Amino acid sequence: MSDHQLEERLAFMGMDDEARAALRSLEGFLAAELPNALDGLYVRIRETPETQRQFTSERQIGAAHAAQIRHWRLIATADYDHDYVQAVRLVGETHARIGLAPRWYIGGYALVAESLVRALLRRAWPAGFLQRRSGDGGQAADELAALIKAIMLDMDYAISVYLEAAERERKRAEIEAVAQQQALVRDSFGKALKRLAEGDFVYRLQAELPPEYEGLRSDFNTAVEALAGAFRTLTEVSQVIDSSSSEISAAADDLSRRTEQQAASLEETAATLDEITATVRQTAEGAKRLNTLVGDARAEAERGGVVVAKAVAAMEKITQSSDEVGQIISVIDEIAFQTNLLALNAGVEAARAGEAGRGFAVVASEVRGLALRSAEAAKEIKVLIGASAQQVQEGVALVGRTGEALQSIGGQVAEMNTLFGHVAASAQEQSVGLAQVNAAVNQMDQVTQQNAAMVEQSTAASHALAGEARRLGQAVARFRIEDPSRAVARRPIRATAAHS
Template identity: 35%
Template sequence: MLKDLKISRKLFVLVLSLLFCLAVVGGTSIVLMDRINASTMKITENWLPSVIIAEEINTTISDHRIYEIDHIISSDKAMDEYEKKIEKKEKEINEKIKTYRSMVISEEDEQLITNAENSWKQYLIISARMLEASENNQTEQALNILHGESRESFDKVSNNCLNIVEYNKSGAQDASAYGKSLFSISLATIIFIITVAIIVSVLLSIYIVRLIVKPMDAINSAARKIAEGNLDDSVTYDSEDEVGLMAKTFTNMSENLKTMIQDIQYVLGAMAQGNFKVMSNCEELYNGEYHEILSAMQNIQQTLSQTLLQIDQSSNQVAIGSDQVSSGAQALSQGAMEQASSIEELSATVNEALVYIKDNAKNAQDANTLVAESGSSIKESNLSMHEMIAAMDTLTNTSGEIEKIIKTIDNIAFQTNILALNAAVEAARAGTAGKGFAVVANEVRNLAQRAAEAANVTTVHIESVMSAIQNSTTIANETAKLLDTVVEGTDIINNKINEIASASEQQANAIAQITIGIDQISSVVQTNSATAEESAATSEELNGQAHMLQNLISKFELIASIH
């Protein structure tokens, strides 16, 4: 059966079926197309050429008759030329009749060409008599033949040719209609075969896919249930293909898993009841990676057994140690109480020192503020002193300029005095006419002398002022240097006071930290005291628990040692 075939063979059957359907469609198409092609070839190779040749025969016979008419009505010289043309047309007609006979496909067609040939021969006999009469210049007799029996014979030949044309046209139309009908039948047949092939292929594909997918779904469902912890479900698919073998393997795996899980439950249940000497009932199933589970379970069994043995031994030691801890805890509690009393006294002393240090820090900060204010005032005085020195330098420079101007005025007075003397001398030389000029010169001289005297007095005063300014500048510079020294000293004092204040703050902070530390130590000592008391109580409780643990462990069946 198809069900028991391998999946590869099932797929091969499916592909082979598809190829068979494709071959049927292709073969049918080829056969039908060959028939259509034969019908078409019959039209193109027989019917249409026959129509063409028959029409050419009819046309050539018409040309032959035209040359006969030209022969009758032409002169003697032209008759030879028309006779040659008539002879040529006769050969053409005979060749075309022979060609047509080679394409005859039926008795009816043979009869039609025979009738046409016989009527053509009969026409030639009449034509020969007509041309003979024309050669003998018996034109009237030739025309009578032309319009009489020759006309009847020509019409008969022409009708026979037209019958051939109609026969072949009818055959071509029948072949064309047959081709169309055959095409319609072929198209319908191909569509039907393709439809049947598609339906068969789809049904076969669905059947084969179901043969593969349905058991796979069952296996997937069983695997999902196993993943969820349900090992009671099994796959009932019976087949010899890969899926069937996988289903059987899957069922065996499920049963083995179920057996191993039940065995693990049995071993763990016995261990839960205190029996650590229990053994597995199906060690032969723990193969491959499953053997690691068995080994791990045995290791757990050995480890728990040894652990409980060690707990039993440790509980004995705990019972002994708890008594010792209880005695030590009581001694520790007594010492902690004594330490707490000493720490309280130390804390009071440190708090008093902290008060003094905080006062020192405050006084240092106040002194720092006063020194900072004094330093600021001294810096402002120093700045004013430097500004005054700059003003004195400016005054000195201005006095020098004034001294230069006074010297210039003194020179001008000296020159004016000389000019006045020269004017007086010239006035004396002039006599009476120069008296008025001498008076003016004398006044100018007096003014020059007074200007010189005033300049000398001013120079003396300016020199005194410049001397006083220089002395003041010297004193101011020395004062400025002293102020700079005072400012630097003030900055140093300010820095030292800042350092003292900072050190006092650090000492206060350190004392505060010491106080906090002492408080913490006091708290720790108190905690230790309380802890020691609790430890004593806990040790007694631990001793009782150790005895209880020994009683519990005595209920287990333990393995003596690890092998």
């Protein structure tokens, strides 16, 4: 209570200088009557269990009795100064500390006031109210009023201090309770957050928290459950990625090996096909030249039929021409033989090429057939030329037969011309076809090389993916996650607890 508040109360009660003077006049009276009044109070205190338990011994009661005497002497001085304020504050704080309810304090004041008022009235009117007495009745009234005001002021101030102390204690208790609650919440959440920081998603807040923190606890557990579910899914996904990336890496390695083998085989095939293409081109050119020579031979044979009459004169020339034809036939026979060999080689290479060389094998077979027929025709021509030479040597008598032979030769030469025309056309077609096949194979070789490079890149990427998948698995493995079946089993129990 401040000095201003005390002055306000004194002014409101009318505790002015006159009242204070009246109170001071009772100093001797109070010194004489107060011990009896306090004795009666402590008799009642001993008889009442609620008040008696505040004292542990008679010595303590005696000390309280002496303190009361000193306090009433201070009241009788009517000096409401710092000493008085401190004395009343000590009384109020002591009552608050020991837990003495105000009703017992008010009751004690009532008992003391009763004893003092009775004594004061007996002193003012010893013979009773109806008998005359000496003295001033107004003074007695002033003293009684001053005494009652002093008692009420002292009681008011002491109870106010008591209430202030009780309020401070209540606030202190509330602050302490809040601090304990906050410490509990801080410790609980600190432990939970530490476990969470260590990667433990199984731990849940199970401690009972103040009601205002229950929602926060439930939200925390729900958040941890959600994180656990997310990391559980992440673990499963990382395992799938690790398994899939390993399979992809193995498949990429196998594909890389096969692509390299295919590229090497295709490169060899392209080189061989280049050689075959060059050979067929040469064969086509030779067949074209041979076709021209056969055409010339046919023309010569036709002209020979016209000049049969001059055969005798031209016998030498015929002999020479026969020799030349024999040489040409030898060339034809040699070309047919080479063509046959080339066709055989082409068939072998086509067989090696497999499915890609099937069409070329058919063409090579046809070329071989034509070469065989050319060889047979060349052999027949050789026989005919030999016969012609023999007939020329026999003389003019055989000129007629020579003419017939020349006609036969002309027909055969015409047939050979036709055959060699076919051979030349086929060789030309083979040359064109092989050139196209060669271009396609070369293009396939380029594409295969590009595919091989892409496969190498894919293989490197798959190995990198597998490495990252392993890193992801190692990163996820440090977290402790509850088994999904147990998490599902716990979920209904937690939901029931939350609703309860």
